[in-house]
Amino acid sequence: MPAKSLLIFGVTAITLFAAPAVPAAPALATAQAAKLDDGSGAYRTRRYRNLLAERLGVSPQDTHRKIESAFQQLFHGDGQEQRIYFETGANADGPLAYVTDWANNDARSEGMSYGMMIAVQLGKKREFDALWNWSKTYMQTTDPANPSLGYFAWSMGTDGSARAVGAAPDGEEYYVMALYFAAKRWGNGKGIYNYQKEADAILRGMRHHPLVSATTPFRIHPQDPPFVEPDMPWPSPNNRNEQAQAAKEGKPWPPHRPNHAPRQVTVGPMVDETHAMVRFVPETSIPGSDPSYHLPAFYELWARWAPPEERAFWARAAAVSRDYFVKTAHAQTGLGPDRADFDGTPLPMWDGTPGAFSYDSWRTISNWSVDYSWWGKDARQTALSDRVQTFLAGQGIARFADRYTLDGKPMSTRHSTGMLAAAAVGGLAATPGQVPDAFLKALWDTPVPAGEQRYFDGMLYLMSMMHLGGEFRIIDRPPAP
Structure with a gap:
């Protein structure tokens, strides 16, 4: 449930630097x-x-029944009170589905990749493929003017619209591992279902993404409108609760308004090569x-x-x-x-x-x-x-x-x-x-x-x-x- 609202968005200028990777x-x-x-x-x-x-x-049989019951509730239970997994039509690559953070009314690379990991561990191929298809269709940045090109946006509306256009490494890491496991469990298919190829590409990108500077606002896909964070937070249970608490305490809400002035953003690899560790975000100023x-x-x-x-x-x-x-x-x-x-x-x-x-x-x-x-x-x-x-x-x-x-x-x-x-x-x-x-x-x-x-x-x-x-x-x- 990471709060990464400091990631900012959009584009008018772009500069590329050599990648610092040392393979x-x-x-x-x-x-x-x-x-x-x-x-x-x-x-x-x-x-x-x-x-x-x-x-x-506890017997192994009872353990397995409890795990399967939890999966069924979270993936296929009541849509209002239990489920976090929702199928939403199909495209040329098959069914589409997202996992939603119900309290924040969005879909996150964290939850999508967790959902895929759960699915591959439990042998749920339909759910795995539908989550991966939604991730590739809506979350992966394809606009070459966005310095996060190739990365997955960390937060999206459940309708596929942007809530953020920057990335968070925990999502990428779980995507990679889930895809490698899928390749071992089910074998590789065609296109986006060549799991090994997709995992290799994400893993290479985490290390070898070039340093790219650009000026906000950004898009996830070329056909999208430029993303500008709204002055008022999106409607959600958490935001309603926070607004009520602020009113009770006599505090202003929201606590801050976004700065819409264009700013330059530099994005690089998700790992720090010198320290051999994953970064908090690939935006170099953080x-x-x-x-x-x-x-x-x-x-x-x-x-x-x-x-x-x-x-x-x-x-x-x-x-x-x-x-x-x-x-x-x-x-x-x-x-x-x-x-x-x-x-x-x-x-x-x-x-x-x-x-x-x-x-x-x-x-x-x-x-x-x-x-x-x-x-x-x-x-x-x-x-x-x-x-x-x-x-x-x-x-x-x-x-x-x-x-x-x-x-x-x-x-x-x-x-x-x-x-x-x-x-x-x-x-x-x-x-x-x-x-x-x-x-x-x-x-x-x-x-x-x-x-x-x-x-x-x-x-x-x-x-x-x-x-x-x-x-x-x-x-x-x-x-x-």
Whole structure:
């Protein structure tokens, strides 16, 4: 649920610079890949822990039924209260569908790519292809005058109109991994369904996008009108709630109006080559990274499956990300910031709030824990999980806040299912005991999210249940008949 409204839009002038990428020669990359350490986790053993069975005694059959039921509710349940997946006609490439952030009334590259990952993991090819078709049709920038050419716009109206024309790397990362898994599970088709080719193209673009400067406003597609952010936010449940709260407190709303004056924007790669880590955004004026974008479990696979010249970089990025988790986690609470500089120093959030544990940060706990489960390369991840689970348990597993200062002061009164779910995945790396078991039990007893906040909470709930039930796996071959 990242808030990236500082990404700005539109075009009148354009300047290109040489890309800063330093690709390895294919022969060298292949040799380096051959030396990769496979670790001690599920990649090597092909065994995925089912913590719900191990620690709670839940049968694998009951776990699978709960996961399938959650999928059916979130993808095919009641359209007003349960579902986040909506099919919306077809084009020459087949059915189209989007995943919507119901509370914000938009579709996000984050949610679209999460939906694809869930679909490929559960063998739901129709849903996978429909989400990918919508992403390619509406979200991928094709206007050559937009400096984000080739990237996916991070937010769109559910009618396919622009809500933003800049990109967010977490969407691209999940698109790549979901597409590679689809190629392994179903084989490659034609056109946009040549999954391997599409994944390779996105991954290359993340590193080798040229530095491009242009002047706002921008378009996503050449035929679109120039995108200009409206003075009043789009109607949505969240905006209505915020407006009511502002009126109650006697504060102005909206809190700011967009500046429509043209400005120059420079967009480059989604990764910082020197530091070998993903950036917060590819817009060069916005510094640093986002710890929750770091996915070393995926990078290890890209170090083996990506085009040969890309592999050495992602092997290095995996090691860097493991260090970054340690650098950014608070020494007492284990909480990490939504944004941080490349050296791990917390950065202010998009609205100026000092570095804090917020919506993006929930995912960081899952990221290091899944990496531990799949690869087992970094014993420090056990200490990280122990630290953050112990802190949250001390706040009360049924009531901890969904935002905190890094040293543990609550910044909200809301208890969020999505944060509970992500924190429960920490059990994959944590020392076995009463605290991680309590998180497992709390998640198992929590119903599938419904209502206005079902998007982010629901997607993290479902993916976390899959992780903890051993049903979120490295797909490297078609399933057995």
